[in-house]
Amino acid sequence: MIRCLRRPPTAIVKTPATASTKKHSAKESFLTAYRHMLSARLLEDRLATLYRAGGKIVGGVYLSRGQEAFSAALAVQLKKGRDIYAGLIRDQAGRMAFGEPLLDTTRTYLGSALGPMRGRDGNIHRGRPKEGMPAMISHLGTSISVVAGMLLARRLQGRLGDTVGAASVGDGATSTGAFHEGLNMAAVEKLPMVIAIANNQFAYSTPTSRQFACADLIERARGYGVEGYKVDGTDLGDCLDVFEKAVERARHGHGPQMIVGTLLRLSGHGEHDDASYVPPQMRQSDLGRDCLPAAEKTIRSGKWLSDSEFDSLRIEVQQEIDQAFAQSMQEPAPDPYKETWSSFSTLELADGWQVR
Amino acid sequence: MSLTYLEAIREAQYEALRRDPNVFLYGQDIGAFGGAFKATKRLVDEFPKRVLDAPISEDAMVGVAIGAALEGARPIIEMQFADFSACGFNQIVNHAGTHYWRTGVPCPIVIRLPSGGTAGSGPFHSQSMESVYAHYPGLVILTPATVEDAYHMLLDAVALDDPVIFCEHKFLYYHLKADSLPDEAMPIGKARIARPGRHATIVTYSAMVHESIRAAEELQHDGYQIEVVDLRSVKPMDTETILGSVARTGRLLCVGESFPWGGVCAEVIARVVADGFHLLDAPPQRLNSKDTPIPYHPNLWRAHRPTALSIAAALRKLLQD
Numbered sequence: 001m002i003r004c005l006r007r008p009p010t011a012i013v014k015t016p017a018t019a020s021t022k023k024h025s026a027k028e029s030f031l032t033a034y035r036h037m038l039s040a041r042l043l044e045d046r047l048a049t050l051y052r053a054g055g056k057i058v059g060g061v062y063l064s065r066g067q068e069a070f071s072a073a074l075a076v077q078l079k080k081g082r083d084i085y086a087g088l089i090r091d092q093a094g095r096m097a098f099g100e101p102l103l104d105t106t107r108t109y110l111g112s113a114l115g116p117m118r119g120r121d122g123n124i125h126r127g128r129p130k131e132g133m134p135a136m137i138s139h140l141g142t143s144i145s146v147v148a149g150m151l152l153a154r155r156l157q158g159r160l161g162d163t164v165g166a167a168s169v170g171d172g173a174t175s176t177g178a179f180h181e182g183l184n185m186a187a188v189e190k191l192p193m194v195i196a197i198a199n200n201q202f203a204y205s206t207p208t209s210r211q212f213a214c215a216d217l218i219e220r221a222r223g224y225g226v227e228g229y230k231v232d233g234t235d236l237g238d239c240l241d242v243f244e245k246a247v248e249r250a251r252h253g254h255g256p257q258m259i260v261g262t263l264l265r266l267s268g269h270g271e272h273d274d275a276s277y278v279p280p281q282m283r284q285s286d287l288g289r290d291c292l293p294a295a296e297k298t299i300r301s302g303k304w305l306s307d308s309e310f311d312s313l314r315i316e317v318q319q320e321i322d323q324a325f326a327q328s329m330q331e332p333a334p335d336p337y338k339e340t341w342s343s344f345s346t347l348e349l350a351d352g353w354q355v356r
Numbered sequence: 357m358s359l360t361y362l363e364a365i366r367e368a369q370y371e372a373l374r375r376d377p378n379v380f381l382y383g384q385d386i387g388a389f390g391g392a393f394k395a396t397k398r399l400v401d402e403f404p405k406r407v408l409d410a411p412i413s414e415d416a417m418v419g420v421a422i423g424a425a426l427e428g429a430r431p432i433i434e435m436q437f438a439d440f441s442a443c444g445f446n447q448i449v450n451h452a453g454t455h456y457w458r459t460g461v462p463c464p465i466v467i468r469l470p471s472g473g474t475a476g477s478g479p480f481h482s483q484s485m486e487s488v489y490a491h492y493p494g495l496v497i498l499t500p501a502t503v504e505d506a507y508h509m510l511l512d513a514v515a516l517d518d519p520v521i522f523c524e525h526k527f528l529y530y531h532l533k534a535d536s537l538p539d540e541a542m543p544i545g546k547a548r549i550a551r552p553g554r555h556a557t558i559v560t561y562s563a564m565v566h567e568s569i570r571a572a573e574e575l576q577h578d579g580y581q582i583e584v585v586d587l588r589s590v591k592p593m594d595t596e597t598i599l600g601s602v603a604r605t606g607r608l609l610c611v612g613e614s615f616p617w618g619g620v621c622a623e624v625i626a627r628v629v630a631d632g633f634h635l636l637d638a639p640p641q642r643l644n645s646k647d648t649p650i651p652y653h654p655n656l657w658r659a660h661r662p663t664a665l666s667i668a669a670a671l672r673k674l675l676q677d
Contacts, residue, residue, distance in 0.1 A: 121458045129426045129461040132409070139446050145416040146451070149423025149431075156380055156405060156429060181413035185420065188411055194549070221624045291631045343453070343494035345462040349545055 002302040027304055029240050033076045034295050037236070039066035039291055039317045043102065046321060047109060051271045056329070057109055059122040064090035066234070067198050069291035072097045074166055074196045074259075075241030077247040084132040084150050084165035090198060090265070091126050091168050099132060102320055106328040119334030140173035144182025144195060151191045152327060161182040162251045166194040172203025174220070175211055182242030186256045187224045193247050193256040195226075198233060200265035201287065205277045218260045218274035226256040233261030234286070264288045357536055359545060362529035364421050364537065365468075365502045370508035373403045379514060380406040382417055383434030383468075392436050393529060403490035408648040414444030421465040422452050430514055431465050438469035438523065439483045452496035452519040457572060462517040466510070471499075472563050472613050472674055473661055479649035483655075484562070487612070487619030489521045489589040496520045497591040498544065503534035503658035505588060508541030516544070525563040532566075547594035549601065553583035556674055558667070559598055559624050564611045570664035573670055584669060590620045599623060599632045606637035609674050611662050618645035623639040639676035643670045 016245065044063045051061040064071060067090045075097035078085055085098040107115025108126040117126050117135070127135030134146050147165040154160040173179050174197060186193050204210055214220065221228025227249060231242040240260060246257035264287040267274040282288060297304050305313065342350035359367070365604075366451075372379045381396055390397035395597040400407040410417045414435065435441045441448065448467065449559035453462040474483035490497045496518050500506040506524060513520040547559075551569055558568045565586045572582035585601050587593065602608050608623035608628055610631060621642035628640055643662045651657050 005516070026445045067471035077528065116460075117458060118460075125458070127459065129455075134423065135459050137451050139450055142415070142419055142447060142451055144421025145413075146423035146426075148416070149425075149429075150427045151423075152420060153427035153429035154422035155379075155426070156424075157378065177443075178415045178419065181411070181416035182419060185411055185413055185416040208562075283541055343457040344496070345456045346496075349496060349516075349518065351595075 026237075026240065026300070029076050029244075030236060031070070031299070031304060033072040033093075033236055033240060034299060035313065035317065036072045036076070036093045036097040036286050037237070037292055037295060038314065039096055039102070039321065040064060040068050040072070042203060042318055043321050044092055046325060048271050058111060060270040060272060061109070062089050062124050063267040064092045064200065064272045066264055066290060067200060069236040069295060070196065070198050070231075070233035070239050070261035070263060071168065073236060074194065074243045076167060076240070077243045081131070083163055084134075084147055086134050086136065086147050086165075086167040088136055088143065088168045088170065088173075090170070090200070094168060095133070098133065098356070100128065101132075102324040103328065104128070106324040107331065110328045111333055112328045112331040113334045114331050115328070125343065139178065141169060141176035141178030141180075143167045144169070144179060145185060147193060148182060148186040148189065151193065152189060160192075162192075164192045164194060164247050164250045166196065166247075168196045168198065169210055170203065171199040171201070171217060172199065172206070173197075174217055175203075183224050183226070184233070184256070187226050187325070190253075190255040192250040192253070194243070194250050195256060195258045195260065196243075197260045199260055199262050202265060202278065204269045216260070221258040224256070226258050227254060228258040228260070230260045230262065232286075233263030234289040234294060235292040236244055236291060237298060247297070255289065257280040260285065266290060271276060274345060278296075358533050359503055359537065360530055361503045361506050361524070361532040362393060362395060364375050364507040364534070365510060366397055366399070367537075368601075369396060370399060370402065372430070372432065372511055372514045373399065373406055376514070378428055379419040379430040379432065380424070381434065381664060382408045382410050382420060384410050384412055384436050391434060393526070393645050395434065395468070399564050400662065415447050416442055418444040418447035418452065418465075418467065419466070421527075422447065422455065422463055424464050425465050426461065433465065433467045435467060435469050437481045438471040438485045439480050441467065441469055441485055448489065448495070448519070448521070449492040453492045455494070456518065457494060463519050466513045466520045466522055468522045468524060470526050472525040472527055473650055473657060474526050475654040476492070476652060477650070478652035482650040483524065484612070485589050486521070486523045487614045490620060490623070491618070494519065495534045495591065495628045497523065498588065498589045499523045499561040499587065501528070501550070501562050501586050501588070503532055504538055504541055507537050509544065509588070512541075512544050517573065521641050523562060527563045542588065543587050545592040545594060547588055547597040548586045549597070550586040551582070551584040553581035554605055555580045555582060556609060556671060557583045557585060557598075557601040557605045558609050558671070559585045559587065559601070560591055560611040560648055561620070562613065564613050564662060567662060567664045568667055571667035571671060574664065574668045577595055577614070580671070580675060581677065593623065593627070595627050596630060599635065602628055602632050603635045606635060607674050607677075608636065608640040609616075609667070609670055611643040611667055612642070612644050613661055614644060614671055616642070616647050619644070638674060641670060643667060
């Protein structure tokens with residue numbers, strides 16, 4: 001289900017592609033997204049196992065089970081190395097689809113000193129800010145203005161070109177002041193942004209009925225003066241379509257695009273949470289459909305992959321994951337006696353930065 | 357040529373914009389209107405694409421600055437009043453302040469806070485926030501007390517790769533004048549002996565430097581020579597200069613306009629007691645504002661903040677101990 005809330009002011013210019021090439025590119029994106037979904041699922045299954053076994057992972061483990069399609073579909077529509085992608089807590093699939101190496105995940109969860117956060121921050125709080133991937137903080141909604149600032153800087157520097165910046169949040173983040181301020185500001189500046197809202201029905205344990213009073217989050221798009229689209233977040237094909245359109249419209253000067261994906265988080269907030277607050281009937285409804293087997297069904301019905309190709313893909317992805325975990329586990333942990341305890345990059349300004 | 361403290365801030369921003377095309381200004385009413393205090397007067401005419409009006413969204417303003425800094429820009433954010441930076445607090449302390457340490461990527465932003473009290477401004481347009489931000493790691497906190505420092509320290513702040521909270525004092529905006537600007541200034545992190553003396557040390561910063569000097573002049577009539585140390589930057593703090601002064605005088609009074617609980621004065625005293633207890637001839641003292649919101653009526657306001665009168669009284673007591 002895709003619904004455009006506001007009629008686009010101009011018709012979308014579509015490249016005059018033949019039906020066959022269009023289908024081919026859709027198939028390519030679908031398979032690429034599927035691979036990242038599968039990789040995210042298998043990787044997170046391993047993280048959950050390690051968490052339960054105890055010892056290897058000191059902090060929490062936050063899974064994106066059920067949200068992989070919506071997450072990957074946005075990131076595969078972006079240009080790696082050129083666009084901006086601010087993933088959040090449940091964007092394992094999206095982060096990988098945007099080019100984040102598997103090792104960044106395993107190193108950050110396992111606290112390797114060689115990871116991007118070097119044990120200074122953990123799990124999902126990671127990024128590569130110099131490569132268009134800002135590192136999230138736990139305070140929700142803050143990434144929207146950061147992505148807007150990145151775009152604004154590129155505009156000032158005359159190198160915005162057709163860059164698009166995407167920020168991913170959940171239904172809970174839409175209640176924060178930071179979300180409102182960021183989206184409003186981005187709309188005022190008419191920045192080429194895509195804001196993906198994964199409405200997974202619960203912010204930790206709080207249902208949407210206690211989160212907002214509007215009938216649907218998509219109604220907010222009109223208030224901000226941005227274009228809004230709603231999509232079934234469990235359907236990879238629909239998600240790809242809506243993000244392809246949104247990214248193109250953002251790229252071509254139509255300002256921020258807000259996409260609400262309706263889905264259900266098929267895990268707890270973190271692995272410490274049994275999610276007993278999710279009613280069984282909700283799990284059994286369309287919302288609770290698992291996007292991964294659903295995508296596999298589409299691939300099988302289109303005969304895009306044979307059984308053996310499915311098998312070899314799974315083996316290949318699993319091997320990559322095993323390798324990343326094995327490597328990260330052998331890497332050194334951060335050493336407090338060798339740590340530079342300076343929160344300033346200008347070391348001469350640091351006050352007592354050496355370990356005492 | 358004569359220049360006020362406010363004009364120095366305007367000139368520094370002009371110079372920063374002129375020197376580096378990556379510098380831009382973002383804040384409420386700073387474009388055609390020139391800012392609530394006119395600190396950006398006519399800058400938009402010279403740099404139309406780099407002086408941008410912001411919505412009333414302090415959180416987003418700081419978030420924009422952080423994102424822009426990651427892309428190589430050098431943003432200067434104007435908070436209309438220091439008090440309103442509370443609405444951008446999260447992005448300042450949790451995002452900008454943590455960024456370098458977490459990621460290894462510096463976050464060079466400057467946030468200008470028109471700080472401190474002026475008569476009639478009341479509880480929400482008078483606050484001094486330096487102690488609050490100094491508490492958090494990762495933020496450089498500058499508190500210029502002179503026209504020269506207002507100019508040079510703002511330029512230094514823009515050149516610095518770390519986030520800077522630039523606390524400029526509104527009371528000094530129009531009162532303080534300089535005939536010219538020196539080509540160079542002391543580096544960030546160095547305190548200045550604003551007035552030499554030998555009977556007691558006042559460690560202070562920002563507008564309280566001037567109240568303290570007036571108090572010192574008052575005590576000169578009684579034969580006391582009071583040394584006044586202007587911290588210039590409260591973070592990093594120049595402990596060496598503070599201890600050097602206390603070594604000369606044996607007595608310490610720390611004066612700040614911010615609220616008394618915790619804060620810069622408490623930090624100075626803690627450091628002196630820890631590293632220079634043997635230098636002290638009397639218990640170190642501090643004088644801050646009262647522990648209430650900042651009052652509206654001038655009668656109350658004058659009694660709320662430290663003044664030359666109350667500083668002189670505190671000094672007399674310290675000298676009798």
